[in-house]
Amino acid sequence: MKRDVDLLILGAGPAGMAAAVAASASGQRIALVDDNPATGGQIWRAGAQAPRYPAAENLRAQLAAAKNVECFTATRVIAQTGAHELLLENPLHSWRIGYTQLILCTGAREVLLPFPGWTLPGVTGAGGLQALIKGGVPVRGERVVVAGSGPLLLASAASAKAAGARIECIAEQASLASLAAFALQLPRWPGKLRQAIELFDRHYQPHSHVVEALGDGRVQAVRIRRGSRLVEIPCDRLACGFGLRANTELAQTLGCAIEAQAVVVDNLQRTSLAGHFAAGECTGIGGNELAQVEGAIAGFAAVGLLAEAQALTARRRHWQRFADLLKRHFALDPELKSLPTADTVLCRCEDVPYGAVAQQASWRQAKLHSRCGMGACQGRVCGTAAEVLLGWPTPTLRAPFVPARVDSLLHAAALSSAAPTAVE
Amino acid sequence: MNADVIIVGAGIIGAACAHGFAERGLDVLLLDDQRGGATAAGMGHLVVMDDNPAELALSHYSLSLWRQWAPLLDEGCAYRNCGTLWLAANEDELAVAEQKSTLLDAEGLGCRMLSASAVHEAEPMLRPGLVGGLHVSGDGIVYAPNVARWLLAQQPQRIRQQHAQVSEVSGNRVRLCSGEWLSAEVVVLATGSARELCPELPIRPKKGHLLITDRYPTRLRHQLVELGYVSSAHSSAGTSVAFNAQPRPTGQILIGSSRQFDSLTPEVEHDVLARMLQRAIDYLPSLAQMNAIRSWTGFRAATPDSLPLLGPHPSQPGLWLALGHEGLGVTTAPATAQLVVNQVCKQPCAIDVTPYLPQRFASAEQPA
Amino acid sequence: MSSAIELHINGQLLRVTPGTSVAAALYLAGDGSSRTAVGGQRRAPLCGMGICQECRVTIDGQRRLACQTPCTAGMQVESQP
Numbered sequence: 001m002k003r004d005v006d007l008l009i010l011g012a013g014p015a016g017m018a019a020a021v022a023a024s025a026s027g028q029r030i031a032l033v034d035d036n037p038a039t040g041g042q043i044w045r046a047g048a049q050a051p052r053y054p055a056a057e058n059l060r061a062q063l064a065a066a067k068n069v070e071c072f073t074a075t076r077v078i079a080q081t082g083a084h085e086l087l088l089e090n091p092l093h094s095w096r097i098g099y100t101q102l103i104l105c106t107g108a109r110e111v112l113l114p115f116p117g118w119t120l121p122g123v124t125g126a127g128g129l130q131a132l133i134k135g136g137v138p139v140r141g142e143r144v145v146v147a148g149s150g151p152l153l154l155a156s157a158a159s160a161k162a163a164g165a166r167i168e169c170i171a172e173q174a175s176l177a178s179l180a181a182f183a184l185q186l187p188r189w190p191g192k193l194r195q196a197i198e199l200f201d202r203h204y205q206p207h208s209h210v211v212e213a214l215g216d217g218r219v220q221a222v223r224i225r226r227g228s229r230l231v232e233i234p235c236d237r238l239a240c241g242f243g244l245r246a247n248t249e250l251a252q253t254l255g256c257a258i259e260a261q262a263v264v265v266d267n268l269q270r271t272s273l274a275g276h277f278a279a280g281e282c283t284g285i286g287g288n289e290l291a292q293v294e295g296a297i298a299g300f301a302a303v304g305l306l307a308e309a310q311a312l313t314a315r316r317r318h319w320q321r322f323a324d325l326l327k328r329h330f331a332l333d334p335e336l337k338s339l340p341t342a343d344t345v346l347c348r349c350e351d352v353p354y355g356a357v358a359q360q361a362s363w364r365q366a367k368l369h370s371r372c373g374m375g376a377c378q379g380r381v382c383g384t385a386a387e388v389l390l391g392w393p394t395p396t397l398r399a400p401f402v403p404a405r406v407d408s409l410l411h412a413a414a415l416s417s418a419a420p421t422a423v424e
Numbered sequence: 425m426n427a428d429v430i431i432v433g434a435g436i437i438g439a440a441c442a443h444g445f446a447e448r449g450l451d452v453l454l455l456d457d458q459r460g461g462a463t464a465a466g467m468g469h470l471v472v473m474d475d476n477p478a479e480l481a482l483s484h485y486s487l488s489l490w491r492q493w494a495p496l497l498d499e500g501c502a503y504r505n506c507g508t509l510w511l512a513a514n515e516d517e518l519a520v521a522e523q524k525s526t527l528l529d530a531e532g533l534g535c536r537m538l539s540a541s542a543v544h545e546a547e548p549m550l551r552p553g554l555v556g557g558l559h560v561s562g563d564g565i566v567y568a569p570n571v572a573r574w575l576l577a578q579q580p581q582r583i584r585q586q587h588a589q590v591s592e593v594s595g596n597r598v599r600l601c602s603g604e605w606l607s608a609e610v611v612v613l614a615t616g617s618a619r620e621l622c623p624e625l626p627i628r629p630k631k632g633h634l635l636i637t638d639r640y641p642t643r644l645r646h647q648l649v650e651l652g653y654v655s656s657a658h659s660s661a662g663t664s665v666a667f668n669a670q671p672r673p674t675g676q677i678l679i680g681s682s683r684q685f686d687s688l689t690p691e692v693e694h695d696v697l698a699r700m701l702q703r704a705i706d707y708l709p710s711l712a713q714m715n716a717i718r719s720w721t722g723f724r725a726a727t728p729d730s731l732p733l734l735g736p737h738p739s740q741p742g743l744w745l746a747l748g749h750e751g752l753g754v755t756t757a758p759a760t761a762q763l764v765v766n767q768v769c770k771q772p773c774a775i776d777v778t779p780y781l782p783q784r785f786a787s788a789e790q791p792a
Numbered sequence: 793m794s795s796a797i798e799l800h801i802n803g804q805l806l807r808v809t810p811g812t813s814v815a816a817a818l819y820l821a822g823d824g825s826s827r828t829a830v831g832g833q834r835r836a837p838l839c840g841m842g843i844c845q846e847c848r849v850t851i852d853g854q855r856r857l858a859c860q861t862p863c864t865a866g867m868q869v870e871s872q873p
Binding site: 079081087361362364365368369374375376378398399400403404405406407409410411412413 | 569570635638692698699701702704713714716717718719
């Protein structure tokens, strides 16, 4: 089965939703695809314990009213089957979708670095804990430690607190000086300042990082290094994320230029590949406000509403400066490269220890000889960690781009009668 | 001289040859460009093949050598003596199975015919309706990239490895892309992409696709191959697919196979992949709902008669060939090494090498 | 909000509020773990957003991600033993 649209938007977070809304005025046939069960992306994730986000509700209402925008949630891109053609899969079907133009709004993933004990149940990403709580994971009365780097730590702790958890510590690897310099700049973005004040927690500890998660079958305590001191904190959960990594792999695989771990775009969010735009975190980590502006610019530009797109460039500049500030002040301390020991599992899918990978010459050799990155996550966790720890570039995708039913790949080509059938 | 022997290509063939020469006390320099060839891409099926007597002799001899290595291999080599189950979907294929059985029996290879119900009992995942099969008990599987690495690790004193791309070969000398010339008593070409260096060699790349599933609780026990594999599917000159499934020790199922002569790009071709998977689902219906996690392609170096080139280059003294194994490089690596090393060392070979000598194509090389 | 959804987790009947993810249901029905790793250790959802594949479980015969699947009525969920 194949269907065609004028504009395909991949990712229904703030950027993708804003792009769809902006483009919808054109009357073009638009498809908005996301692998999550609802629109909103990670930041506006819906769920049993998720708060209501007015900005998301507003965009959802506009999308619902736009008759020319079709939303495909719980839908993954599993292969490229031709120029301007992708193979999609949902829990029931798979089909090819052809497009004239594409906007990549593939967001970002959390950087999850290995440290002893990180495979224990109860250890999650920082954004991961937030997502799980929104989905209804009960944390009431639990002791939670949040660690890693970036503003997501405070947001994650706030979600846990709102769901009844007790925050024991928020360990931020950035130094106090760096955080103070960041805070001093915040008044330029009053909304962000307000947010920071709301989210701030007295357990916030700069220049601190996780060393080890302890527990028997489940996390029971965490060892944190604070400057030169090592402290042990009993806990029921450890949420640990070291910032965000743009999801650039799909763009790279389609042939878009990538620089500094981000999809390269021009002032109209055009990538290096004709007919292909990108917006939001995949063009560089910048937060949801920047993502919305970029999404709207891409949406307008893709349908030829250039004046509307250009009218937004000042706003984008405003939020881009905030993104630059974040990047500067939450840069990872090189000391974090010594987090894993030789026997710490790096590849969780195949249980490959860090030592077996670090001795290899390249990511390719590591895959070939140690099985690292050969499992179901296709190296998205260990490859991202290896990029930080060993400086290896992340590779392009091969079909299926994510684990997909064998059956779905049959629909990659218009076979049916041409297919050789088993001898009757 | 930079070594006694320079080997170009550190795949399973190059590694086995290096190991063989080192065992005879020769110093080996092994050059590889790390682009990855058929060893990295292949299935790792150790299988007796009998399309012609020379193929049978080589694969039979090689499997006996594999069984000598087996107890020594480390866990990463993933050797399993799982056997091959050849599947007959109709009476014609059953007749092929019976012929094959007679042939293998005569060679003293362990095999037995299975009834339809015995096939189903042996592999319940298979669709009902197959008419029978042939179980070949000595066949197995390995993870070839780690076997290559293991072989080289056995002789660390005698084998030097160098990451280098060779740009030119001339008798017993090779030139690296850096411009440097290296020489040895003997140069052995053990790379499927040898045509880049020796355009006169009668080898063509035959592209293949493979796909692997996620880990599942073990469901297959044998390497499964349809008998159509020999009888029809792969004999045509165009693109063909045949059912071939392998139980990896991880619980993953590795699915093949496709053959194409006309495609030189390494990209997965979705129409070919889809045809191959359709064929696999025809045999293993429940595969349809299992998750695939990776697909890839590779190139088999095929000769006109499907037999490898093992021996001296017909017109370049000092240059030896160990290539052109098509899909049987992993199976025949140990035998290849023995036949090449013994020829170089002027020692008798365990089987007649005549059918594999590159000389057999020498006349065809000369324009009339 | 509509009324509770009933589903089975490893054969055990569970009632959850609409919008609950299967990942959350694993916690509500047991220890929250989803699979056994190659080395024998139990594992539980990690990234919460469809990247890490730690939460893959069998849902109505298909292998799917618990963190990206909302509970629906009558669903049969099996974690990997």
